[in-house]
Amino acid sequence: MPLIVVTTSPRVAPGLLSHHAWQVLREGPVRTGSAGHPHLPHLEEAGVTVEVVEPDPAALVREARDGTVVWLGADEALMRAVGHAALALDDPPVIEVVPGSYDLPGGRLLDLVEVMDRLRTNCPWDAKQTHESLAPYLLEEAYEVLETIEEGDHAALREELGDLLLQVAFHARLARERSAGEGGFDIDDVADGIVAKLVRRHPHVFADVKVTGAEQVGDNWEAIKAAERAAKNDGDAGSVLDGVPMGQPALSLAAQLIRRAGRVGAPDGLLVDPEAAGDDLGARLFALVRRAHEAGLDPEAELRATARRYRDRVRAWEAGETGEA
Numbered sequence: 001m002p003l004i005v006v007t008t009s010p011r012v013a014p015g016l017l018s019h020h021a022w023q024v025l026r027e028g029p030v031r032t033g034s035a036g037h038p039h040l041p042h043l044e045e046a047g048v049t050v051e052v053v054e055p056d057p058a059a060l061v062r063e064a065r066d067g068t069v070v071w072l073g074a075d076e077a078l079m080r081a082v083g084h085a086a087l088a089l090d091d092p093p094v095i096e097v098v099p100g101s102y103d104l105p106g107g108r109l110l111d112l113v114e115v116m117d118r119l120r121t122n123c124p125w126d127a128k129q130t131h132e133s134l135a136p137y138l139l140e141e142a143y144e145v146l147e148t149i150e151e152g153d154h155a156a157l158r159e160e161l162g163d164l165l166l167q168v169a170f171h172a173r174l175a176r177e178r179s180a181g182e183g184g185f186d187i188d189d190v191a192d193g194i195v196a197k198l199v200r201r202h203p204h205v206f207a208d209v210k211v212t213g214a215e216q217v218g219d220n221w222e223a224i225k226a227a228e229r230a231a232k233n234d235g236d237a238g239s240v241l242d243g244v245p246m247g248q249p250a251l252s253l254a255a256q257l258i259r260r261a262g263r264v265g266a267p268d269g270l271l272v273d274p275e276a277a278g279d280d281l282g283a284r285l286f287a288l289v290r291r292a293h294e295a296g297l298d299p300e301a302e303l304r305a306t307a308r309r310y311r312d313r314v315r316a317w318e319a320g321e322t323g324e325a
Helices: 019-027 040-045 057-064 076-087 108-122 131-151 154-175 187-201 214-232 250-263 281-294 299-318
Strands: 002-007 030-032 050-052 069-072 094-099
Touching: 002 019, 002 057, 002 076, 019 069, 019 094, 040 050, 057 069, 057 076, 076 094, 108 154, 131 154, 131 299, 154 187, 187 214, 250 281, 250 299, 281 299
Parallel strands: 002 069, 002 094, 030 050, 030 069
Antiparallel strands: none
């Protein structure tokens, strides 16, 4: 006879159980170690009797040898103890795990929101942070994500993306403490805004617009952005350069300005001419960025790749592996 363990997700509404789980629970007998298990009221309403008992792994295993026993809930320590108790028997029962509910995609994000709430309330360091004090960490985490991508370290990418996601959750938690009139919002407002934007800017996916390829998708994206700017500015579409963050590194800033200007057909003559600028180093650098754009290259990525090669050569030189840097 089996010991059947029915697992449930705390991130799924109580009562939403799989068909198999309902079948098992109705066959009983059902026991649990938690008097506050969120599914108990729903099971009682459905006519399923659940006995709340003190968890005894050895007793559960012995009882399951004589008849089916259903256990609601899967505490890791208890399951480990049940496994050890079963191995200690000459004729152990079958132990079956029946998933009652699964996490929905993104379900763990709810845990992040809950943890962030506790940190903001109970941790002295987290409690005193502001948007301004967190700004350096946002940049730092973004650069660490970039580094793992450049290094091809996909295992580290998971962790670094988590660190960056924490910054988003932290800033949203701070904003929740302000009223709507003071610019307050929460993590759901953040998610709602980006979902609405993605749906609006992908009419070929969420509406009946037809596209022939990625280039047309890009053209539609820019047209929709222009319409959005006009809606915000009483019909004035403003400049294609609106929204370009001028505080970003100069190389990537120049590349973004050139890329944006090219989308509206700005003539090359508006760009800096190194010959006319004489010894203006900035003008010559800007011209190099333009050349990279024309070649389909990302100047920031190209320079970073060269910098990494230089770093490796310097380290090799320091270790005496080469005669020059």
